[in-house]
Every structure is written in structure tokens, then in C-alpha cells.
Amino acid sequence: MQKAEKRHLVWFRNDLRTIDNAVLHEACKDGNEVLGVYCFDPKHFEVNPFGFKKTAKFRAQFLIETLQDLKEQLHRLNIDLLVYHDLPEVVIPKICESHQVTDIFLQNEWTQEEVDTENLVKSKIEDVTWHPIYNQFLFHPDDINFNIYKTPQVFTVFRKKLEKYVEIREELKIEKQTENLRIDNNTTIPTLGDLGFEDFQRHPHSAFPFKGGMTEAIKRLNDYFFNTKKLGFYKKTRNGLVGVDYSSKFSSWLANGSISAGIIYWNVKQFEKEHYKNQSTYWLIFELIWRDYFKYVSLKHGNQIFKLEGILKKDYEWSSNKIQIEKWINGETQSDFVNANMIELKETGWMSNRGRQNVASYFAKELELDWRIGASYFESLLLDYDVHSNYGNWMYVAGVGNDPRDRKFNVQLQAERYDANGKFRNLWLQPSLF
Numbered sequence: 001m002q003k004a005e006k007r008h009l010v011w012f013r014n015d016l017r018t019i020d021n022a023v024l025h026e027a028c029k030d031g032n033e034v035l036g037v038y039c040f041d042p043k044h045f046e047v048n049p050f051g052f053k054k055t056a057k058f059r060a061q062f063l064i065e066t067l068q069d070l071k072e073q074l075h076r077l078n079i080d081l082l083v084y085h086d087l088p089e090v091v092i093p094k095i096c097e098s099h100q101v102t103d104i105f106l107q108n109e110w111t112q113e114e115v116d117t118e119n120l121v122k123s124k125i126e127d128v129t130w131h132p133i134y135n136q137f138l139f140h141p142d143d144i145n146f147n148i149y150k151t152p153q154v155f156t157v158f159r160k161k162l163e164k165y166v167e168i169r170e171e172l173k174i175e176k177q178t179e180n181l182r183i184d185n186n187t188t189i190p191t192l193g194d195l196g197f198e199d200f201q202r203h204p205h206s207a208f209p210f211k212g213g214m215t216e217a218i219k220r221l222n223d224y225f226f227n228t229k230k231l232g233f234y235k236k237t238r239n240g241l242v243g244v245d246y247s248s249k250f251s252s253w254l255a256n257g258s259i260s261a262g263i264i265y266w267n268v269k270q271f272e273k274e275h276y277k278n279q280s281t282y283w284l285i286f287e288l289i290w291r292d293y294f295k296y297v298s299l300k301h302g303n304q305i306f307k308l309e310g311i312l313k314k315d316y317e318w319s320s321n322k323i324q325i326e327k328w329i330n331g332e333t334q335s336d337f338v339n340a341n342m343i344e345l346k347e348t349g350w351m352s353n354r355g356r357q358n359v360a361s362y363f364a365k366e367l368e369l370d371w372r373i374g375a376s377y378f379e380s381l382l383l384d385y386d387v388h389s390n391y392g393n394w395m396y397v398a399g400v401g402n403d404p405r406d407r408k409f410n411v412q413l414q415a416e417r418y419d420a421n422g423k424f425r426n427l428w429l430q431p432s433l434f
């Protein structure tokens with residue numbers, strides 16, 4: 001093998017996996033020396049303008065577990081991972097200098113905070129070639145058949161333009177690096193305490209009892225698809241509220257990139273080949289298309305997704321009544337269904353899709369509270385927080401996004417329909433019964 005001429009640094013952000021990782025693949029492909037870095041950015045643990053810590057303990061713990069696994073997976077590929085609890089704009093320029101980095105590879109992000117951080121890093125480094133690569137989509141932006149700025153306002157139109165016409169890219173395999181840079185790596189993954197949290201136990205009733213990391217994500221996929229074949233019933237169970245298996249629970253791993261939408265897609269295809277194809281197997285892909293949709297919506301509309309008037313530029317009256325917000329957060333509203341969901345979120349960092357739609361609709365449409373405050377609370381607490389899915393769904397439910405019908409959920413009827421026997425409400429409102 002020829003001696004490496006270049007030193008490649010992979011700056012990991014929300015692409016924390018070693019399978020089907022286009023960024024890592026590109027960095028590794030020519031036999032150059034490769035090094036990884038991840039920063040637990042202190043900005044992600046600060047209190048935001050609405051008064052919530054940007055990352056609460058649940059996602060912090062999940063992220064720590066994810067990094068432990070990533071480090072191990074990279075080690076198997078003969079790649080070192082440097083992990084810091086410091087600002088990227090401080091750390092990365094130093095690494096570039098001390099290791100003579102020639103190229104930086106990273107997932108292409110476009111939301112404001114990510115771009116700001118990236119620009120800060122860039123302003124402190126010279127003579128390095130940057131390689132931003134889209135690594136988070138099912139339908140790659142270079143493969144779609146319309147201009148991103150013409151992304152349809154209605155999901156169904158978007159889906160129909162893509163699903164029959166655009167091919168999903170093959171899964172990328174990353175080979176073990178035979179020769180690689182040897183460094184003195186004395187960095188360590190921070191503990192919960194380092195990040196400002198106390199240790200805590202997972203709640204025994206949590207519907208998301210899983211750990212972070214690619215290994216756990218693949219294990220979950222194999223269980224849900226091949227061992228239990230729950231995938232084959234997904235469409236019937238996906239509106240459930242109690243337990244581990246009513247839905248795939250892939251979102252938390254997808255959010256920080258420890259699994260890719262492509263891996264899930266190709267495993268659905270494998271399941272269909274080995275077992276059967278039905279409405280449920282299709283529906284999981286259908287939901288992944290929703291995930292892509294909100295990414296395209298945010299690409300198209302930029303910072304408008306964070307604005308009160310949303311992408312529809314609606315001029316509604318919104319309240320920011322502190323008492324009502326506190327009651328919503330603490331599960332003390334007039335609706336026991338909303339309350340049970342909010343308590344679940346507070347205790348576990350998880351809430352079902354049905355729950356999210358109801359509590360968000362109650363917040364924005366019933367209490368007419370500034371939807372960005374609800375979204376910001378979700379951002380803090382959710383294990384699976386993803387900027388595009390969170391703000392896209394909140395806008396949608398609040399009537400300032402992509403819902404042409406602008407609906408309001410009747411939380412009472414929803415409770416009767418989806419929690420007819422009260423099992424879910426009892427679980428969170430009367431835990432002593434369980």
C-alpha cells in the first residue's frame with residue numbers, strides 16, 4: 001500500500017454509526033489516514049431563551065451510550081475517536097494543527113445553530129479542504145426529481161413524486177483501515193456528572209427501555225423485524241400507547257444517526273423477500289418518508305420553521321401564560337389523557353406519536369399557547385429530538401405548517417378511541433396500581 005498523503009478528520013455530529021455512513025465512507029475510501037472527533041458541545045447543555053435546558057438528562061445519557069459504542073465500532077475499523085467536552089471551535093482547530101489534518105469530512109447540516117458552529121470552526125482553520133456530505137436522508141437530495149425549493153406543500157404530493165421514481169442508494173460498507181494514524185489518545189467520554197446531571201435509573205414503565213448506539217439499534221431492528229416479526233403488524237399497532245412493541249422505536253437512533261434510514265429500508269426489503277409484503281411493511285417506509293419530508297421542508301424554508309407564524313406565515317394570536325405552560329408540563333391540565341402523556345414524557349423522555357399529536361394540539365389549539373414553547377420543551381426532553389421532525393410536526397399541528405386541513409384533536413374522543421380501557425392513563429396517573 002502507498003504511504004498516505006492526506007490526513008482526514010471525520011467530525012461526527014448526528015451521524016454516529018459505522019455502517020452506511022457516507023461521510024466515513026468518503027473519508028476512508030482512498031487509504032488515507034483517518035481520525036474521528038466528537039464534541040459534547042457545552043452549548044447543547046445550556047438553558048435556551050424559553051427557560052429549558054437544550055438537552056435534558058435522557059438524551060444526554062443516550063448520547064453517552066452512543067459514543068461508547070461508536071468508539072468501539074471505530075476501533076474495530078482501526079480508527080481512533082477523540083472525544084471532548086468542549087466547543088468544536090476550540091477543539092477542532094487544535095486537532096488540525098497538531099495532527100496536520102488536510103481534509104475535514106462531516107454531515108451536511110443546514111439549520112442555523114449547526115451552520116453557526118461550523119462557520120466558527122472554519123474561521124479558525126486555514127488550508128483544510130471541507131467535505132460536507134448529506135448522510136441523513138432516505139431519498140438523497142442529489143437523486144430527487146424536483147428542485148428542493150419546489151418541495152411540495154403537501155406530503156402526499158411529495159411522496160408520490162418520490163416513492164415510485166427515485167431509487168434508494170445501496171448500503172455503504174466501510175472497510176477496516178489496514179494502516180492508520182497512531183495517536184496518543186487520552187480523551188475520555190464525559191459522564192452524566194460531567195455534563196451537569198445526576199445519575200438516574202430508567203423508569204420501569206418506560207416504553208423506550210433501550211440504550212444508545214448502533215449495536216443496540218441493529219439489535220432492535222433484528223428483534224422487531226426478524227425475531228418477533230412485529231413489523232408485519234406495524235400498521236395495526238402503530239397508534240398504541242403502552243409497551244415496547246407498538247411501533248419500531250427507531251426514532252432515537254435515527255435522530256443521532258446511529259442507524260440510517262437506508263439500513264431500515266433495505267431490511268424491510270429483506271423481510272419482504274424472506275417472509276411477506278403487506279400494508280405494514282409498506283407503512284414503515286411510508287413513515288420514513290415523513291421523516292424525509294420534514295428535512296426537505298426545513299431545507300426549503302430555512303429559519304422560517306422556527307418562527308411563530310411558521311411556513312404558512314399565519315397571523316394567529318398566541319398566549320404565553322406561564323401557569324398554563326407549567327400545568328401542561330406537569331400533567332395538571334383539564335385532560336387526563338394529555339396529563340398521562342406529559343407525565344410519561346417527564347419521567348422517561350419518551351412519548352408515542354399519538355400522544356405527541358394530542359398534547360401538541362391541546363397546547364397550541366386548545367390553550368392557544370405559543371407553539372414554539374411546547375416545541376422547545378420537547379426539544380429538551382425527547383430522547384429522539386430531531387430538529388426537522390420536531391419543528392415540522394409542531395408547525396403542522398399548530399396550523400402554521402404543512403397541514404392543509406388545519407385540524408384540532410378532540411382529546412376526549414382520542415382517549416376513548418386509543419385508551420378505551422384507561423390502561424395508559426392508569427399507568428402514568430396511578431402508577432401504584434402497577
Ligand SMILES: Cc1cc2nc3c(=O)[nH]c(=O)nc-3n(C[C@H](O)[C@H](O)[C@H](O)COP(=O)(O)OP(=O)(O)OC[C@H]3O[C@@H](n4cnc5c(N)ncnc54)[C@H](O)[C@@H]3O)c2cc1C
Nearest residue numbers: 247248249250251287291353356357360385386389390393
Ligand atoms: C409534536 C410532535 C413532535 C415530534 N417530534 C419528533 C422528534 O423530535 N423526533 C422524531 O424523530 N420524531 C418526532 N415526531 C414524530 C413521531 O412522533 C416520532 O417519530 C415517532 O413517534 C417515533 O416513534 P417510532 O420510532 O416508534 O416510530 P414508528 O411509528 O415506528 O415510525 C418509524 C419511523 O418513521 C419516522 N416517523 C414516524 N412518524 C413520523 C412523523 N410524524 N414525523 C417524522 N418522522 C416520523 C421516525 O423516524 C420513526 O422512527 C414528532 C411528532 C409530533 C406530533
